[in-house]
Amino acid sequence: xxxxxxxxxxxxxxxxxxxxxxxxxxxxxxxxxxxxxxxxxxxxxxxxxxxxxxxxxxxxxxxxxxxxxxxxxxxxxxxxxxxxxxxxxxxxxxxxxxxxxxxxxxxxxxxxxxxxxxx
Numbered sequence: 697x698x699x700x701x702x703x704x705x706x707x708x709x710x711x712x713x714x715x716x717x718x719x720x721x722x723x724x725x726x727x728x729x730x731x732x733x734x735x736x737x738x739x740x741x742x743x744x745x746x747x748x749x750x751x752x753x754x755x756x757x758x759x760x761x762x763x764x765x766x767x768x769x770x771x772x773x774x775x776x777x778x779x780x781x782x783x784x785x786x787x788x789x790x791x792x793x794x795x796x797x798x799x800x801x802x803x804x805x806x807x808x809x810x811x812x813x814x815x
Contacts, residue, residue, distance in 0.1 A: 722763040726780040741772030759787045
């Protein structure tokens with residue numbers, strides 16, 4: 697009985713944490729950018745869906761915050777993970793790392809726009 701209660705508590709805790717990640721703006725933006733990327737869609741397939749267990753850290757306090765997430769994703773052709781590292785300042789999230797690593801592929805797909813060359 698005790699083991700069952702502990703298991704239920706852990707399951708409830710994981711559900712609460714996963715739900716809080718999924719409701720965050722930084723998670724939604726990372727998923728949207730991955731789903732909009734042609735290379736990701738070609739390698740993972742459509743539709744791209746987040747798998748259940750999201751790992752990482754999310755800290756938000758009104759207009760500031762930080763995120764370091766690993767979001768497992770899958771599609772009709774394969775599986776992978778989104779790596780999202782971002783900070784929030786003035787209410788705006790800015791990614792320092794946003795990439796997709798696809799199982800069976802060596803290189804990551806960068807989802808951040810290329811920096812413009814200095815003039």
